[in-house]
Amino acid sequence: MPSPVQIVPLGGLGEVGMNCLAVEAAGRIAVIDCGVLFTDEPFGVDVLVPDLSWLIERRAQVGAVFLTHGHEDHVGALPFLLRHLPVPVYGTRFTLAMVKGRLEEAGVAADLREVVPGDVCPAGEASPISAEFIAVTHSIPDACALALSTPQGTILHSGDFKIDERPVRGPGMDLERLAALGQAGVRLLLSDSTNSERPGWSRSESAVGPGLQDVMAEATGRVFVATFSSNAHRLQQVIEAAAGSGRRLALLGRGMVQNFDIAKLLGHLSEPGWMPVSAEEARRLPPRELAVLTTGSQGEPRAALGRLARGDHPDLKVHAGDTVILSSRQIPGNELAVGRLVNELCARGALVRWDGHPPLHATGHAQEAEQRRLLQLTRPEFFVPVHGEYRQLARHAATAASEGVPAGRCHLLTDGQVLSLTDAGARILPDRIRSGRVAINRDEGGAVEVPDAVIEERRRLAEFGLLMVVVSLDGASGAVLGEPEFQARGVAGLEGQEAELGGEVRRALEALAGGSRATGEAAWRAARVELVRVAVRRWFRRATGRRPLVEPVLLVR
Numbered sequence: 001m002p003s004p005v006q007i008v009p010l011g012g013l014g015e016v017g018m019n020c021l022a023v024e025a026a027g028r029i030a031v032i033d034c035g036v037l038f039t040d041e042p043f044g045v046d047v048l049v050p051d052l053s054w055l056i057e058r059r060a061q062v063g064a065v066f067l068t069h070g071h072e073d074h075v076g077a078l079p080f081l082l083r084h085l086p087v088p089v090y091g092t093r094f095t096l097a098m099v100k101g102r103l104e105e106a107g108v109a110a111d112l113r114e115v116v117p118g119d120v121c122p123a124g125e126a127s128p129i130s131a132e133f134i135a136v137t138h139s140i141p142d143a144c145a146l147a148l149s150t151p152q153g154t155i156l157h158s159g160d161f162k163i164d165e166r167p168v169r170g171p172g173m174d175l176e177r178l179a180a181l182g183q184a185g186v187r188l189l190l191s192d193s194t195n196s197e198r199p200g201w202s203r204s205e206s207a208v209g210p211g212l213q214d215v216m217a218e219a220t221g222r223v224f225v226a227t228f229s230s231n232a233h234r235l236q237q238v239i240e241a242a243a244g245s246g247r248r249l250a251l252l253g254r255g256m257v258q259n260f261d262i263a264k265l266l267g268h269l270s271e272p273g274w275m276p277v278s279a280e281e282a283r284r285l286p287p288r289e290l291a292v293l294t295t296g297s298q299g300e301p302r303a304a305l306g307r308l309a310r311g312d313h314p315d316l317k318v319h320a321g322d323t324v325i326l327s328s329r330q331i332p333g334n335e336l337a338v339g340r341l342v343n344e345l346c347a348r349g350a351l352v353r354w355d356g357h358p359p360l361h362a363t364g365h366a367q368e369a370e371q372r373r374l375l376q377l378t379r380p381e382f383f384v385p386v387h388g389e390y391r392q393l394a395r396h397a398a399t400a401a402s403e404g405v406p407a408g409r410c411h412l413l414t415d416g417q418v419l420s421l422t423d424a425g426a427r428i429l430p431d432r433i434r435s436g437r438v439a440i441n442r443d444e445g446g447a448v449e450v451p452d453a454v455i456e457e458r459r460r461l462a463e464f465g466l467l468m469v470v471v472s473l474d475g476a477s478g479a480v481l482g483e484p485e486f487q488a489r490g491v492a493g494l495e496g497q498e499a500e501l502g503g504e505v506r507r508a509l510e511a512l513a514g515g516s517r518a519t520g521e522a523a524w525r526a527a528r529v530e531l532v533r534v535a536v537r538r539w540f541r542r543a544t545g546r547r548p549l550v551e552p553v554l555l556v557r
């Protein structure tokens with residue numbers, strides 16, 4: 001009897017981001033994608049990565065990582081995975097180019113293996129799983145779906161996709177191959193749910209170019225265009241719009257410069273006949289002759305557009321009469337940051353344009369009609385919606401049901417729930433495996449894991465402050481010498497109350513005065529430290545309703 005296959009989602013099912021899925025058969029495991037989730041959480045948390053402990057415990061069984069495309073929410077957590085399990089990583093050329101820099105920054109060596117659509121790659125030695133890469137259209141070049149050949153038949157993973165019938169470049173989505181797989185029989189389809197709540201067919205990427213061209217032709221000042229730097233087809237359209245309206249192009253933001261170079265090197269940008277101008281040249285050009293591609297469309301304060309908005313970018317300034325185009329969608333959670341950015345730009349006299357009339361952005365994700373098309377082409381026996389919050393997964397499952405996948409064969413999984421595929425069918429196993437999120441502080445110098453307890457401590461520090469209580473005790477009698485002293489950082493409600501709180505501390509310690517130190521110095525101290533902490537906390541709760549962090553310091557004389 002063919003071996004069962006387990007589908008193990010470690011991230012991306014129940015949230016938008018940190019996509020990571022494991023597929024296990026006959027004791028061998030293949031991993032699809034390993035991404036981060038950007039977060040607006042405060043307290044020094046930059047990104048979240050999936051809890052990878054399930055994979056790390058099974059490191060000897062993992063044979064390969066297959067990457068669908070190079071977006072951070074699909075590849076950004078690779079360094080954390082490869083540090084523990086150095087397995088081969090398969091991806092297309094642009095995908096691997098996106099990954100290389102990240103791995104180098106993290107100091108992680110990797111066995112990267114380049115593929116082209118049509119390639120079939122084994123998931124390691126003795127693995128019954130292999131993956132075929134199939135070209136799809138998305139908001140980054142070289143994106144692929146994966147058709148996994150397994151002991152339980154073909155499992156098709158859509159990756160992130162849209163069905164763009166007029167792509168800016170490239171062959172487009174390989175609908176023929178997908179239809180052929182459907183004809184041969186797809187056992188299970190896992191499909192991108194990001195836009196399942198949007199009806200109809202998504203706008204083609206190529207519809208954005210004319211809009212950009214119109215705005216640039218109309219504008220009398222400089223035009224700044226903020227977009228994701230990995231969207232090479234968007235960059236190409238900005239280049240053309242700039243050229244068509246008599247503007248030279250400058251680049252702002254480290255990511256923009258890097259990804260522009262990669263896209264150019266890999267042939268995704270037509271030779272514009274001229275190079276982007278330097279910042280110095282850009283400053284000299286008349287405003288009517290300059291367009292600027294910049295990072296920071298999501299309101300990130302440290303990105304180039306955020307700095308321009310605050311007026312502290314070293315290279316360029318935004319002046320009254322300039323136009324700023326946000327050629328992007330706000331990622332949910334970034335609304336406040338983008339709102340702040342737009343206010344700051346408007347206060348400088350800039351005209352801020354975003355998608356509307358004319359079109360200035362196109363989504364990279366399939367909307368409902370495209371999701372239906374994929375279901376019709378592939379006619380899967382079982383269906384699991386992936387990449388989305390629960391509501392988006394549920395909506396996508398309803399779409400699949402209306403396309404003829406019986407409701408009992410649409411499985412709504414969230415991270416940590418395992419789907420077992422056997423000859424008898426597919427069912428969700430009763431026990432969840434360990435999954436979750438790990439918070440990461442990611443600076444230019446590297447990445448540090450931030451445990452939950454540390455985040456909780458930071459939250460309390462931010463909310464209530466820190467109070468140090470210094471008490472001198474007589475070593476022999478345990479009596480309090482002098483008055484307790486307080487050093488507060490960010491604590492409200494203490495001023496003028498020091499004497500009262502000092503009295504509280506003194507009374508608490510007097511209850512233990514005379515206690516013997518014979519039981520041990522450490523225990524003697526610990527008992528008093530705890531007493532002080534409890535007394536101070538109790539006083540604060542009563543007096544202010546707040547709970548500052550309390551750090552007693554005992555000076556024993």
Ligand SMILES: [Zn+2]
Binds near residue numbers: 069074138160364
């Ligand atoms: Zn993507």
